[in-house]
Amino acid sequence: MSPVSLLLPRSNIDTPLAKAIFGVSLVFTITSLISTVLRLWAKRINRGRIVTEDYLCITSLILVIGMFICLCLMIGLGGVGHDVSTLPPMDSAYVFQILIGFQTLYCLSVATIKSSLCFFYIRIFAVNRSYRIVAYLVIAFIAAWAILSVLIAFVSCTPFAFTWDPTIAGGHCDNEQGSFVAEAVLDLVADIMVFALPLKPIWQLQINNEKRLVLFAIFGLGISTMIMAILRIVGLYQLNFFTFQTSAVPPLIYSILEPAIGISVACIPLMQPLIKDTWLGKKLAKSGSKHSRPLYNNGNSNNMIRRMKKDENELSLVHPTNVSISGGRGTQSDNEDSESFQHVSNMNGITKTNHVHIARGV
CATH class of the missing domain: 1.20.1070 (Rhopdopsin 7-helix transmembrane proteins)
Structure with a gap:
């Protein structure tokens, strides 16, 4: 049948x-x-x-x-x-x-x-x-x-x-x-x-x-x-x-x-x-993107780095192929300590850059 x-x-x-x-x-x-x-x-x-x-x-x-x-x-x-x-x-x-x-x-x-x-x-x-x-x-x-x-x-x-x-x-x-x-x-x-x-x-x-x-x-x-x-x-x-x-x-x-x-x-x-x-x-492979956004947080900078490393924001059909994180400590004043980080993801030709500045009081 x-x-x-x-x-x-x-x-x-x-x-x-x-x-x-x-x-x-x-x-x-x-x-x-x-x-x-x-x-x-x-x-x-x-x-x-x-x-x-x-x-x-x-x-x-x-x-x-x-x-x-x-x-x-x-x-x-x-x-x-x-x-x-x-x-x-x-x-x-x-x-x-x-x-x-x-x-x-x-x-x-x-x-x-x-x-x-x-x-x-x-x-x-x-x-x-x-x-x-x-x-x-x-x-x-x-x-x-x-x-x-x-x-x-x-x-x-x-x-x-x-x-x-x-x-x-x-x-x-x-x-x-x-x-x-x-x-x-x-x-x-x-x-x-x-x-x-x-x-x-x-x-x-x-x-x-x-x-x-x-x-x-x-x-x-x-x-x-x-x-x-x-x-x-x-x-x-x-x-x-x-x-x-x-x-x-x-x-x-x-x-x-x-x-x-x-x-x-x-x-x-x-x-x-x-x-x-x-x-x-x-x-799509040739599409280039620079998406920057400032983030401010009074918490620990290591938490921010972990958050960026676990970031799964992908542009539609792509997976991250290259990720780099750079950081530096700014000058300190009597009442402020600051750190800056840059997170760059290259996803099959589509680049996303996150600039993070963390400022916290003493």
Whole structure:
């Protein structure tokens, strides 16, 4: 028995809508898988360790694969992509049962890949405490959205079985369509938040405008997930539960495209070892940056040096290749002792210099 036969028990890919939802979801599931493999391969080349954002990306990929399986079952068992008038009543029960699992996987996959991007930005751009706080607040918003969205799938109808069996006496559903649209709007808000996180740090880099545009283009790929979120809102608004098997096709497609594209977007900035000989790789390798910032501290200078040595702020796709720290003691007055340090990191042609001046009273 072929894999397709296992996923599509009745082989219901015999209408344009069924072919569209199966083909598009298959292609982008494979694309997200390839992107994740290339991400991990690039990590291996750079001898980088697997960190939080990598685990979240892998988790999101697994969930996207689960979404694809759900879509296949919706086509094979629930008749998605077919005129509901040509289907037996049991198909509608199947499709709404599977939809609960699909909705849960969607929320978790979107939340994990967005959180992966946030942790990535924290690691490479968090030069101050306020940036970290903002990024963690975005992660908290994403987590709250995911929990709320999953709950919507389970509490919209009373009793729960009324979700797929409208013959239950006394059962009722709240405004499911309105709940789905509200959830999708909040998802778009989260997309905008994640998209905005790297903009200010990139703008502050002291590089020429051409190279800055290249970086904006890489991190700006997140616009594609925002487009999917907007299209999903439109599809949910136009959804008709009485003709669900056909009217649900667009929002179902956009639902799997959003996390699948998000995975690719999250992986691309980490692929520099694989694209270093391309035009884009050469552009990034030639980018030069001098990012200076004064820091003042009344604590011990050795603590500041340790902080600089453990600094993991990298510019997107690069790892430090050369680090030097120089220091000197300034002249002392009757009431002041001072030390100055210079921390220089050269990251594949991108140089970051931190000047640290520590002054403390006697």
